[in-house]
Amino acid sequence: MIFGSDNWAGAHPVIARRLLEESGGFSVPYGASELDRLVEQKFNDLFEREVAVFFVGTGTAANSLALAAVNRPGGVTFCHREAHLIEDECGAPEFFTHGARLAPVDGENGKIDPRHLIAEINRFPPGFVHSGQPMAISITQATEIGTLYGTDEIAAIANIAQQKQLPLHMDGARFANALVALNLSPAELTWKLGVDIISFGATKNGCWCAEALVFMRPEMARDLPFIRKRAAQLFSKTRFIACQFEAYLTDGLWLELARHANDMARCLQNGIRASKHARLAWPAGANEVFCIVDKERAEYLKQRGAIFYVWNPPHSKPELLGENEVLLRLVTSFATRRRQVDQFIEILG
Amino acid sequence: MIFGSDNWAGAHPVIARRLLEESGGFSVPYGASELDRLVEQKFNDLFEREVAVFFVGTGTAANSLALAAVNRPGGVTFCHREAHLIEDECGAPEFFTHGARLAPVDGENGKIDPRHLIAEINRFPPGFVHSGQPMAISITQATEIGTLYGTDEIAAIANIAQQKQLPLHMDGARFANALVALNLSPAELTWKLGVDIISFGATKNGCWCAEALVFMRPEMARDLPFIRKRAAQLFSKTRFIACQFEAYLTDGLWLELARHANDMARCLQNGIRASKHARLAWPAGANEVFCIVDKERAEYLKQRGAIFYVWNPPHSKPELLGENEVLLRLVTSFATRRRQVDQFIEILG
Amino acid sequence: MIFGSDNWAGAHPVIARRLLEESGGFSVPYGASELDRLVEQKFNDLFEREVAVFFVGTGTAANSLALAAVNRPGGVTFCHREAHLIEDECGAPEFFTHGARLAPVDGENGKIDPRHLIAEINRFPPGFVHSGQPMAISITQATEIGTLYGTDEIAAIANIAQQKQLPLHMDGARFANALVALNLSPAELTWKLGVDIISFGATKNGCWCAEALVFMRPEMARDLPFIRKRAAQLFSKTRFIACQFEAYLTDGLWLELARHANDMARCLQNGIRASKHARLAWPAGANEVFCIVDKERAEYLKQRGAIFYVWNPPHSKPELLGENEVLLRLVTSFATRRRQVDQFIEILG
Amino acid sequence: MIFGSDNWAGAHPVIARRLLEESGGFSVPYGASELDRLVEQKFNDLFEREVAVFFVGTGTAANSLALAAVNRPGGVTFCHREAHLIEDECGAPEFFTHGARLAPVDGENGKIDPRHLIAEINRFPPGFVHSGQPMAISITQATEIGTLYGTDEIAAIANIAQQKQLPLHMDGARFANALVALNLSPAELTWKLGVDIISFGATKNGCWCAEALVFMRPEMARDLPFIRKRAAQLFSKTRFIACQFEAYLTDGLWLELARHANDMARCLQNGIRASKHARLAWPAGANEVFCIVDKERAEYLKQRGAIFYVWNPPHSKPELLGENEVLLRLVTSFATRRRQVDQFIEILG
Structure with a gap:
């Protein structure tokens, strides 16, 4: 993941x-x-x-x-x-x-x-x-x-x-x-x-x-x-x-690879939309998905093997996060497998 | 070549x-x-x-x-x-x-x-x-x-x-x-x-x-x-x-490859020493050989498919070249094949 | 002035x-x-x-x-x-x-x-x-x-x-x-x-x-x-x-000259404080005075020979100016004469 | 001097x-x-x-x-x-x-x-x-x-x-x-x-x-x-x-000042030409004079109060100096006085 x-x-x-x-x-x-x-x-x-x-x-x-x-x-x-x-x-x-x-x-x-x-x-x-x-x-x-x-x-x-x-x-x-x-x-x-x-x-x-x-x-x-x-x-x-x-x-080939990465991002995004523990920070346009979770959930995801970066909220959205929340950046690529996405969504809950 | x-x-x-x-x-x-x-x-x-x-x-x-x-x-x-x-x-x-x-x-x-x-x-x-x-x-x-x-x-x-x-x-x-x-x-x-x-x-x-x-x-x-x-x-x-x-x-591996390149340079050098149309500019220490030929021979070598650069004589050897002569730089590498060297020497004559 | x-x-x-x-x-x-x-x-x-x-x-x-x-x-x-x-x-x-x-x-x-x-x-x-x-x-x-x-x-x-x-x-x-x-x-x-x-x-x-x-x-x-x-x-x-x-x-000498410049700024500031056409943007600490006037007054001051720059409000005070107002920067120096200050204040009204 | x-x-x-x-x-x-x-x-x-x-x-x-x-x-x-x-x-x-x-x-x-x-x-x-x-x-x-x-x-x-x-x-x-x-x-x-x-x-x-x-x-x-x-x-x-x-x-004014400096250089040059302890390194064109003296004479000139730099010979004249000789650079300016030049020449001997 x-x-x-x-x-x-x-x-x-x-x-x-x-x-x-x-x-x-x-x-x-x-x-x-x-x-x-x-x-x-x-x-x-x-x-x-x-x-x-x-x-x-x-x-x-x-x-x-x-x-x-x-x-x-x-x-x-x-x-x-x-x-x-x-x-x-x-x-x-x-x-x-x-x-x-x-x-x-x-x-x-x-x-x-x-x-x-x-x-x-x-x-x-x-x-x-x-x-x-x-x-x-x-x-x-x-x-x-x-x-x-x-x-x-x-x-x-x-x-x-x-x-x-x-x-x-x-x-x-x-x-x-x-x-x-x-x-x-x-x-x-x-x-x-x-x-x-x-x-x-x-x-x-x-x-x-x-x-x-x-x-x-x-x-x-x-x-x-x-x-x-x-x-x-x-x-x-x-x-x-x-x-x-x-x-x-x-x-x-290049477009095919990009399409795959974007598709994987879309799957991630759909999973996040359906999650009760996360919400999208904003809609993903390409192969990066930003979502908001609370700190415990972020920690839990890490422990379960998910790799991502905790991101600073954009200057234009200073009120984005609740008190106990963090912003996660999730990037997909040509090499991202569907089952990794599914596994992540499952763990996210 | x-x-x-x-x-x-x-x-x-x-x-x-x-x-x-x-x-x-x-x-x-x-x-x-x-x-x-x-x-x-x-x-x-x-x-x-x-x-x-x-x-x-x-x-x-x-x-x-x-x-x-x-x-x-x-x-x-x-x-x-x-x-x-x-x-x-x-x-x-x-x-x-x-x-x-x-x-x-x-x-x-x-x-x-x-x-x-x-x-x-x-x-x-x-x-x-x-x-x-x-x-x-x-x-x-x-x-x-x-x-x-x-x-x-x-x-x-x-x-x-x-x-x-x-x-x-x-x-x-x-x-x-x-x-x-x-x-x-x-x-x-x-x-x-x-x-x-x-x-x-x-x-x-x-x-x-x-x-x-x-x-x-x-x-x-x-x-x-x-x-x-x-x-x-x-x-x-x-x-x-x-x-x-x-x-x-x-x-x-790295030393083996270098040794091969140096060996190929030594072969080239030996061939040049034996040639009646070329002389060594100075002894080769590693994988570069510099030799002197007349312009016609250089041209002939090119026509026969040899690739090399014509080099400027060093500042310390302004008298290196005779009037009709040019200095050739020949570089060998891990990929140089013995038969290329032999072929070059043969054409050099 | x-x-x-x-x-x-x-x-x-x-x-x-x-x-x-x-x-x-x-x-x-x-x-x-x-x-x-x-x-x-x-x-x-x-x-x-x-x-x-x-x-x-x-x-x-x-x-x-x-x-x-x-x-x-x-x-x-x-x-x-x-x-x-x-x-x-x-x-x-x-x-x-x-x-x-x-x-x-x-x-x-x-x-x-x-x-x-x-x-x-x-x-x-x-x-x-x-x-x-x-x-x-x-x-x-x-x-x-x-x-x-x-x-x-x-x-x-x-x-x-x-x-x-x-x-x-x-x-x-x-x-x-x-x-x-x-x-x-x-x-x-x-x-x-x-x-x-x-x-x-x-x-x-x-x-x-x-x-x-x-x-x-x-x-x-x-x-x-x-x-x-x-x-x-x-x-x-x-x-x-x-x-x-x-x-x-x-x-x-250097302190004397600076003291004079500061004194002249203080005079300017006092005059502005007393003016009915201007207000101080903030208190002057040294030899620069920033005051707010309406555009007509700024124009009038220029016509009467006063030289100053119209300044951008600081980022920290975006609400500083009313709709028709401008911010003036007035700098004094060792060479500023008291009568120039008085004349300015008089014109300012 | x-x-x-x-x-x-x-x-x-x-x-x-x-x-x-x-x-x-x-x-x-x-x-x-x-x-x-x-x-x-x-x-x-x-x-x-x-x-x-x-x-x-x-x-x-x-x-x-x-x-x-x-x-x-x-x-x-x-x-x-x-x-x-x-x-x-x-x-x-x-x-x-x-x-x-x-x-x-x-x-x-x-x-x-x-x-x-x-x-x-x-x-x-x-x-x-x-x-x-x-x-x-x-x-x-x-x-x-x-x-x-x-x-x-x-x-x-x-x-x-x-x-x-x-x-x-x-x-x-x-x-x-x-x-x-x-x-x-x-x-x-x-x-x-x-x-x-x-x-x-x-x-x-x-x-x-x-x-x-x-x-x-x-x-x-x-x-x-x-x-x-x-x-x-x-x-x-x-x-x-x-x-x-x-x-x-x-x-x-500028040309007058430059003319004076050049004139002073010419006087220096003439004095050097007439000296038995010095020779010109090359003819001066403007306001710099280069002359050759032996080391003792250079030292003596310094002791008598002459100020100048000892210069490196140009690359194009490696043979300029005899064994015990040095090259002096003498620069004149608008402020050079004739009597300084005369005094220098006199000391030079």
């Missing part, structure tokens, strides 16, 4: 076998092999346009280099107050941008509220050097608390980005889960709405290590080859990342 | 299979699993002392974070003029140290000359702020041109490091090749000689992606967990790096 | 003349002259202990280099939400610390609330790399909104700093104004309460350009000479900063 | 008095005053085109921010091996560019040799990420060893800059001395030859603290206001820098 995070899982068998196959032979290193080219082409197809793709080793690297690519002195990136970028990356985005700042923006349900966004951006009058200057907006899809931006919500933020001439970045660590939940194509959920750059995560969804930084307009990535190398993110044997993506993107 | 570099090879079958095995199940992410602990213990055993080990994704990361760990404002690291650190990492070491400088030191055979080292260090009088301050010495073993520091040579440099109170770093991208060539233990080739930090490379010798940054005195690495995370080098599914190291270090 | 800021003033005649006197002759550059030594000794006397003093050119430099001196990877500095550090320095503190973060802490009256401070620090569990690590606390005395920390309030924060083993920095851009208002000695307002580092500002109080970064424990400043030089803050003709401090600190 | 450096002098009386005059009254801070505008206009007139001017506090700041303005990831700036930038700024240029590298270029007489420059640039093949990418060329006029680039020599370097699409920066810490020596206008010695950016120094030539960073094409400086503020180089009371430049540039 492991719901700690989707990165507690290993690698999907298809991907693991593809890695094994790739282990023989010789290949041009540093991203220059035929396989690299082929997989880059796959991304063009996927996004229905010519994109610039860069493989990196971690989601933190993808996010940080995305911002490095659009960096400005005294720059400020606007993201949700609970974004991974600002909460869980040990200052990497600031480090890779030499101190550009992340400005937390409030919003319900883990999503940037456009009115707050405008208010925050307007705190930086053009040319007023003392406060610095806006440089980017970053949204997370699916969000850190498992909710989803609707297309209209992204369009509203993209509209602000365009008005303010700011690039719009999407942290897509769980992009596949969002795609499947919303039944949209990659193009429909990104550039057709105004997203300029995406951190395209595959590690959480069945790869062991495969993250791609994708620029919808290749000219924005002009210096990225140097930025990536200088960031120590150009792997010598890149074919091992490329081949994971190849397997991942072939025959819709 | 691929002698382009040792990173043109893939992963050794034992390591590839170990990766496959590891792909199932669940595990605590971010370096906190039992396997991580177990492999860290393996490093303690290997070095015959308690060391601090950090897995990272690339050799550039290992080198850069080693320097970040000992960083000083206005700091200067002394390395050989042809070190990978200074020649091939796109300024990553400077980036990760916020601008600390790399000072090239001359020396024959790809090795720092202690007299030049002292002279360079002495250009920075203690407390003289205008020039900056020494912060580290870095040597490469085996060197970028395939030669080896003898233990006495390392001891001489370590002695200077100690006198000047500078940490001594070893870029061990090809450490296994050096160990085997010199028939020494890891302890004998590092801390027993005065080496404080090693970039312990395994990628070039049979892993697909496994680099470890090892501090002989763990107190030097106090901030490394944060440095690594901030550098986007903390992988979520670290077990996939750990398991590579586990297979690599078990039953002497 | 210039109440724009205290840096709209020029230099006090005594300081200006001292600069003129210093202009002749020759002197060892880069902070090594006898005058530099003499003024450094003055700081020892002032603080009643041996301190380490570094002259720099701007308050932003002093603040930024203070943090650079105690920098940690993934570091987080806690300061008030409205601190100059975080609001008005274009990301310089982040830049000079390579991306260390500033965490805003709430609190009434421009002052860090110790309970919020503890809560914020506790968001960073020791050794939890994802969130980064605490590295310093910074308070501003007098605060950005002209209030003052009482000694007990500073002691409470210093107590937290000590428990958490964090250095405590004081942004003393208006330190003299605070000293005079509280009738304390420099030692009593700093290290005796637990302050480790102070940005000792003199520019706003009668110098044209004189800022000192003072470390109460010189060993904390070991690398500062290099940090300062690398930050382009080591002036060649440092004697021109030193001589300003010499005049400033001689015969209590 | 102070020939230590031109920054041992104080401020010229005209400039010192101008500072005194400016001390009264009030003025808009942070570079927004009328005086700032007026002096910026003076720079337009001086350079016979619209330029973008930024006042900063030190020459190191000017040089570092010039490079920050044209920064690229993995960037490399080519400068002479003995440039101030690379030898005397404690890594500030690297720091402000987040690790961009300075590549030393050889050349006789303190001047970049165009052939070496091309060779160095060609070490960075376009798009080859491992070595980084060229980002700027920097020359020093007058050079660190007191020589001068002829206009043809600058044109040759500018030609390379243009071919390689690299901005050309001039470190003009002693620009006035060069102008006077060559009898050229500022325009003739900069943009008419292809110089894009100049660090326009005035501190060494009679100001106490006045450095301007001048961009010949204002569009290159788009982000400079933020870069400067973030670098802690935006002074609040900028009028005190502006007024120094105003006095400096009025009625040709």
Whole structure:
């Protein structure tokens, strides 16, 4: 009953076998092999346009280099107050941008509220050097608390980005889960709405290590080859990342895996809804379920072998918990088995 | 006949299979699993002392974070003029140290000359702020041109490091090749000689992606967990790096692979010595062979399918090449087959 | 009627003349002259202990280099939400610390609330790399909104700093104004309460350009000479900063100037209290007065030649302003004349 | 007999008095005053085109921010091996560019040799990420060893800059001395030859603290206001820098002062030529004279009160000194008196 995070899982068998196959032979290193080219082409197809793709080793690297690519002195990136970028990356985005700042923006349900966004951006009058200057907006899809931006919500933020001439970045660590939940194509959920750059995560969804930084307009990535190398993110044997993506993107495996994870989350959610000892904190959109139990029940679940994290309530919901209650985060993945879910629900009672 | 570099090879079958095995199940992410602990213990055993080990994704990361760990404002690291650190990492070491400088030191055979080292260090009088301050010495073993520091040579440099109170770093991208060539233990080739930090490379010798940054005195690495995370080098599914190291270090596989690569280099070297169309540039110490041929022969070798790089002559040997000659670098690896070597020698004529 | 800021003033005649006197002759550059030594000794006397003093050119430099001196990877500095550090320095503190973060802490009256401070620090569990690590606390005395920390309030924060083993920095851009208002000695307002580092500002109080970064424990400043030089803050003709401090600190000039500025603020405040068109936003502690008028009155004051800034209400007082009201900041300085104050009050009506 | 450096002098009386005059009254801070505008206009007139001017506090700041303005990831700036930038700024240029590298270029007489420059640039093949990418060329006029680039020599370097699409920066810490020596206008010695950016120094030539960073094409400086503020180089009371430049540039004072310094250097040089105990190391072009004496004579000069630095011979002249000889650097300034020169020559004998 492991719901700690989707990165507690290993690698999907298809991907693991593809890695094994790739282990023989010789290949041009540093991203220059035929396989690299082929997989880059796959991304063009996927996004229905010519994109610039860069493989990196971690989601933190993808996010940080995305911002490095659009960096400005005294720059400020606007993201949700609970974004991974600002909460869980040990200052990497600031480090890779030499101190550009992340400005937390409030919003319900883990999503940037456009009115707050405008208010925050307007705190930086053009040319007023003392406060610095806006440089980017970053949204997370699916969000850190498992909710989803609707297309209209992204369009509203993209509209602000365009008005303010700011690039719009999407942290897509769980992009596949969002795609499947919303039944949209990659193009429909990104550039057709105004997203300029995406951190395209595959590690959480069945790869062991495969993250791609994708620029919808290749000219924005002009210096990225140097930025990536200088960031120590150009792997010598890149074919091992490329081949994971190849397997991942072939025959819709990635969507299938995400669909499974989402389904498991839905089962969990249904079980929680039916439970007399737990209630949902909010509806799950993708593969993360947040529920509220009392402390004894949380302890009991742990003792029975369930693995999960106790989470802080969002800033926007300070009254979420009763006095003796805790918030649990339960994450499913491609590797979650139905019987684990059932067992959890049974123990939950 | 691929002698382009040792990173043109893939992963050794034992390591590839170990990766496959590891792909199932669940595990605590971010370096906190039992396997991580177990492999860290393996490093303690290997070095015959308690060391601090950090897995990272690339050799550039290992080198850069080693320097970040000992960083000083206005700091200067002394390395050989042809070190990978200074020649091939796109300024990553400077980036990760916020601008600390790399000072090239001359020396024959790809090795720092202690007299030049002292002279360079002495250009920075203690407390003289205008020039900056020494912060580290870095040597490469085996060197970028395939030669080896003898233990006495390392001891001489370590002695200077100690006198000047500078940490001594070893870029061990090809450490296994050096160990085997010199028939020494890891302890004998590092801390027993005065080496404080090693970039312990395994990628070039049979892993697909496994680099470890090892501090002989763990107190030097106090901030490394944060440095690594901030550098986007903390992988979520670290077990996939750990398991590579586990297979690599078990039953002497790593030494066996290095020995094979070195043997193949020796065969190449013998063939070149016997050739009437080529001469050795200098004796090979590990798994890199440098030879001199005329341009027509180089072209012919290429046409026949040999892959290698044409190299610039070292600064210390400006007169190395005759007018129509070029310098070839030939690198062998665990994956080099004897018949490839024989074929090359035959074509070389 | 210039109440724009205290840096709209020029230099006090005594300081200006001292600069003129210093202009002749020759002197060892880069902070090594006898005058530099003499003024450094003055700081020892002032603080009643041996301190380490570094002259720099701007308050932003002093603040930024203070943090650079105690920098940690993934570091987080806690300061008030409205601190100059975080609001008005274009990301310089982040830049000079390579991306260390500033965490805003709430609190009434421009002052860090110790309970919020503890809560914020506790968001960073020791050794939890994802969130980064605490590295310093910074308070501003007098605060950005002209209030003052009482000694007990500073002691409470210093107590937290000590428990958490964090250095405590004081942004003393208006330190003299605070000293005079509280009738304390420099030692009593700093290290005796637990302050480790102070940005000792003199520019706003009668110098044209004189800022000192003072470390109460010189060993904390070991690398500062290099940090300062690398930050382009080591002036060649440092004697021109030193001589300003010499005049400033001689015969209590600095306290006299601050006392005058505070007196002028008190007059302003009294006038506002008596006014039927304005009300005080909060009591002035030093040389900044914040008052509330309606927009027409603000416009009228401007037309009549008064210079001031319209300020945003503090986060802690969102309900401060009525619908048609604005908040004015009025800053006095050593150069403010009584008749300007009277004239302003008269116009205010 | 102070020939230590031109920054041992104080401020010229005209400039010192101008500072005194400016001390009264009030003025808009942070570079927004009328005086700032007026002096910026003076720079337009001086350079016979619209330029973008930024006042900063030190020459190191000017040089570092010039490079920050044209920064690229993995960037490399080519400068002479003995440039101030690379030898005397404690890594500030690297720091402000987040690790961009300075590549030393050889050349006789303190001047970049165009052939070496091309060779160095060609070490960075376009798009080859491992070595980084060229980002700027920097020359020093007058050079660190007191020589001068002829206009043809600058044109040759500018030609390379243009071919390689690299901005050309001039470190003009002693620009006035060069102008006077060559009898050229500022325009003739900069943009008419292809110089894009100049660090326009005035501190060494009679100001106490006045450095301007001048961009010949204002569009290159788009982000400079933020870069400067973030670098802690935006002074609040900028009028005190502006007024120094105003006095400096009025009625040709600056050229007069530089002419005097050069004249004094010429007198020194003539005296050395006539001396039987000294010989010139090379002809002085501006206000620095380098001469060779034996160690006893150097000691004797010191004992008699002469102040100078013993210099390292240039890399290009390793054979400059006889066994018992040392190289002296003698710098004159606006404040050097003829009788000091005569006295020195007399003692020199």
